Amino acid sequence: MNLIKLIIDGREVEAPAGSTILEAADNAGIDIPRLCHDPELTNMGACRLCVVEVEGNALLPASCVTPVTEGMVVQTESAAVIEARKMILDLMIADHPMDCLTCDKMGDCKLSEYAHRYGVKDTSFDGERHNYPLDESNPFILRDLNKCILCGACVRACEEMTGADNLSYLYRGYDRKATTAGDVDYIDSDCVFCGQCVAVCPTGALMEKPLVGLARRYEVERVRTTCPFCGTGCNFDLAVKDEKVVGVLSNPDSPVNGRSLCVKGRFGWDYIYSEERLKTPLIKKNGKFEPASWEEAYDLIASKLGAIKDKHGSEAFASLSSARCTNEENYLMQKFTRAVMGTNNVDHCART
Amino acid sequence: MTNPISDITNEAELMLLIGSNPTEAHPVIGYKMRQAARNGAKLVVCDPRHIDLVDEADHWIRQNHGTDIPLINGLMHIILKEGLEDKKFVEERTENFEELKAIVENYPPEKVSEMTGVPVDDLYAVARLYATTDKAMIFYTLGITEHICGTRNVMSLANLAMLTGHLGRPGTGVCPIRGQNNVQGACDMGALPNVYSGYQAVTSDEARAKHEDAWGRPLPGNLGLKIPEMFDAAVEGKLKAMYILGENPVLSDPNANHIKAGLENLEFLVVQELFLTETAVFADVILPGSSFAEKDGTFTNTERRVQRVREAIKPLAGKADWKIICDISGLMGYPMDYDSPKEIWDEMASLSPSLAGINYARIDEKGLQWPCPTLDHPGTPFLHAGKFTRGLGLFQPSDHIPPGEMPDEDYPYLLCTGRILQHYNVTTMYSPGIMEVWNKEIAEVNPVDAEKIGLQTGSRIKVTSRRGEVETEIQVTDRVLPGVIWMSFHYPDTPTNDITSHHLDPITGTGEYKVAAVKISKL
Structure with missing residues (x-):
């Protein structure tokens, strides 16, 4: 690999030829702020927050789209850079609701993180503000375009990660919008509700609706696990608050899927708390199920299975194990069937 | 799958998809295929239904329902006629080539076109493309297996891959995309009537002796009943009791009325479930199960990757599913004393050579793909490198087997x-x-x-x-x-x-x- 030497903030660093200044800085542990850049998406250079000063260049280039060159000297936090970033943030919040107190994304919002980092408290531009209606058309994604900073991450995620091509930019100038074809609500669009757009949104414009009003990101414990639906084996984090699952969040370290998920994995988890969940053992008495204690149910099972085995032999018993259960449960089920009941009559739905 | 999911975007030059609708049934895999197709990999979709990925495909083979064997034989016929087979691979790594040749000889393009409804030109184009692409992957799902000739369909695809040397390397292979989160694992764990964990045959004296020794009980050496046989036996009154863990055969098995008749006929039925399902209503005792969020353990995905499932909340009904099995077993005079699922895994791994190198510590971050026989083994992303499990790859050709019933005057x-x-x-x-x-x-x-x-x-x-x-x-x-x-x-x-x-x-x-x-x- 051809390595390029350059200097960032006075440090000599090396980066593979073809990488950007932003990537070189990331590799060196130097944090350049960015809103539109995402390592899984193509570079767009839209937000300009990642601008840096490059010796010999009168302009401040966006580091996410500027390739490194041999001997390049880069300043990531010079006075000119800081002034530019403040201005960019100032312009962004000129048309952004300052309702951070109640915003569900607070604590995980890149815009507020950078406004805090550069001390941008209020905008110096007093002008018209958008007042888009909320898109609450579906149970999964809450869309508040008033909080959109037009970074286009959602547009690229939809096209590049999922390939659904459901999002694009519409209109021009002040009216520019990242939205669906025909600017309709998500539910009326071709959205497949994979939620990749939500996973990459840096602000509160796109939110997992189940989490809204329940928990901010810093309040939840994240428990990484494996999806219970198809056989792809996607990983994600269950967001847990007060011993209750409140949502699913992408985990970029997932070996199979990165941050990509589908509608079932990201939003189908709420069956956990379905009111139809069984809460106690049930025993059928005179054709009707009646709640029973664990001991009562266990005793009945042990005595009945034991009696049937004694009377009719092991082959009168069969078990169905489960393609939905864990390996450990399946191992125990076949061990129980073979060692306790004495039969190889164990199967599961692999064939059906 | 013979090959890893990452091969779709990292390696494949051609994806041949047959009887599989991944953007709906396995969405993230489907999304990766779409990415790969848009980044230049060729895509062939063989499906009578216009699935989403048809819109990304270079070729759409719209074969008639139930004509997969003639289609695949037809492709092999063209490949052989044009000398596009991988002669070295066939020579060194396979056997029974002559029989394959004799059978596919009877599937010339014109005849195949008539049987399948696929234009002759498309057959030529796809046969040539698949045979001449270096890294070509086959993906199939239930559109191939859920047929009276499902096994023969799969063997036909294996024939096609072996004939062209598309096995045992990155970006090749025959990849069934498994349906359920842990259908791979349930098979791997021996929840099957013919094998213990790690596919050790119950009919093998050696495997049985090993398990009898480890479990301390005599074990049966005959094959058990498969699901359809279980319900036949229940209808006949031979099967008296069942214990069903987390399955709903009434809704998900074919010919549900037969299943219901079997369940009704049982003397005793235990169902361990999350919900009062269509199957659970037949039970004598229902035990409340746990959802994945309440479980500790592992699932194994379609590429044989064992990954952790971590308990986010306590079991809502109070008991973990693994603990319930242990409790019942103990009451029946066979104590199962495990502290945690980790201990269960370790016991299983100690009995299963292909999984012996996998433990919870090793899979914590990225999982591991079996076979993984030792603790220093890196896992196996793709199978059949250099050698098949049985040694030589056996061509098992088949003639057309029509579906069990086809539309007629009464049911058109x-x-x-x-x-x-x-x-x-x-x-x-x-x-x-x-x-x-x-x-x-x-x-x-x-x-x-x-x-x-x-x-x-x-x-x-x-x-x-x-x-x-x-x-x-x-x-x-x-x-x-x-x-x-x-x-x-x-x-x-x-x-x-x-x-x-x-x-x-x-x-x-x-x-x-x-x-x-x-x-x-x-x-």
Whole structure:
């Protein structure tokens, strides 16, 4: 690999030829702020927050789209850079609701993180503000375009990660919008509700609706696990608050899927708390199920299975194990069937 | 899968997809295929139904339902006629080539075109493309296996891959995309009537002796019953008791009325479940199970990657599923004393050579793909490098085997079933969010038939087969061929498996969910 030497903030660093200044800085542990850049998406250079000063260049280039060159000297936090970033943030919040107190994304919002980092408290531009209606058309994604900073991450995620091509930019100038074809609500669009757009949104414009009003990101414990639906084996984090699952969040370290998920994995988890969940053992008495204690149910099972085995032999018993259960449960089920009941009559739905 | 999922975007130059609708049934894999196709990999979709990935495909082979063997034989015929087979691979790594040659000789393009409905030119184009592409992967799913000839379909695909040397290297292989989160693992763990964990045969004296020694009980050496045989035995009164853990055969198995008759006939039925399912209502005792969020343990995905499942909340009904099995076992005089699922895994791994190198510490971050025989083994992303498990790859050619029943005068339409994006078998019905948006069956009917019967999108119909009838709403769409109705099987209000075929693959016992003869009447 051809390595390029350059200097960032006075440090000599090396980066593979073809990488950007932003990537070189990331590799060196130097944090350049960015809103539109995402390592899984193509570079767009839209937000300009990642601008840096490059010796010999009168302009401040966006580091996410500027390739490194041999001997390049880069300043990531010079006075000119800081002034530019403040201005960019100032312009962004000129048309952004300052309702951070109640915003569900607070604590995980890149815009507020950078406004805090550069001390941008209020905008110096007093002008018209958008007042888009909320898109609450579906149970999964809450869309508040008033909080959109037009970074286009959602547009690229939809096209590049999922390939659904459901999002694009519409209109021009002040009216520019990242939205669906025909600017309709998500539910009326071709959205497949994979939620990749939500996973990459840096602000509160796109939110997992189940989490809204329940928990901010810093309040939840994240428990990484494996999806219970198809056989792809996607990983994600269950967001847990007060011993209750409140949502699913992408985990970029997932070996199979990165941050990509589908509608079932990201939003189908709420069956956990379905009111139809069984809460106690049930025993059928005179054709009707009646709640029973664990001991009562266990005793009945042990005595009945034991009696049937004694009377009719092991082959009168069969078990169905489960393609939905864990390996450990399946191992125990076949061990129980073979060692306790004495039969190889164990199967599961692999064939059906 | 012989090869890892990452090969789709990192290695494959050609993806040949047959009987698989990944953007709906395995969405993240489908999304990766779409990415790969858009980044220059060739895509061939073989499917009678216009699935989403057809729109990304270089070739769409729209074979008639139930004609996969003639299609694949036809491709091999062309490959052999044009000398495009991988002679070195065939010579060094396979056997029974002569029989293959003799059978596919009878599948010339014109005849195959007539049987499958695929234009001759398309057969040539796809045969040449697959044979001459260095890194070509085959993907299949239930469109291949859920046929009376499912096993023969799979063998035919294996023949095609071996004939062209597309095995044992990155970016090649024959990849079944497994349906359930842990269907791979349930097989690996020996939840099958013929094998212990790690596919050790119950008929092997050595494997049985090892397990008898480890478990301290004498073990049976005969093969157990497969699911369809279990329900036959229950109907006949030979099977008296069942213990069903986390399965709903009444809704998900074919010919549901036969399943119900079997369950009704049992003396005693235990069901361990999350919900009062269509199967659980037949139980004498129901034990409340746990969802994945309440579970500690592992799942194994379709690429044989063992990954952790971590308990986010305590079991809502109070007991973990593994603990319940242990408790019952203990009461029946066989104590199972495990502190945690980790201990269960370790016992299993100590008995299973192909999994012996995997433990919780090693899989914590990225999982591991078996075979992984030792603790310093890195896992096996792709199988069959240099050698097949049995040594030489055996060509097992087959002639055309038509579906168990085809449309006729009384039942003039062909019913094909499958999954839709928003639902997953029989769990998502309990998701309030998903059910708010997608809450009813919407069968697909071709415009030609819709006009004949007088149907519009939104019409309701009755669909009747020789085994039962269901009612459903329809949409009119040319996603399906004329003469075909396509339905999912997710909704209790439209229990499609009441009408699916009773025919089974004789080798695996898999139901022929993909072809049944039905009649349609407007409601």
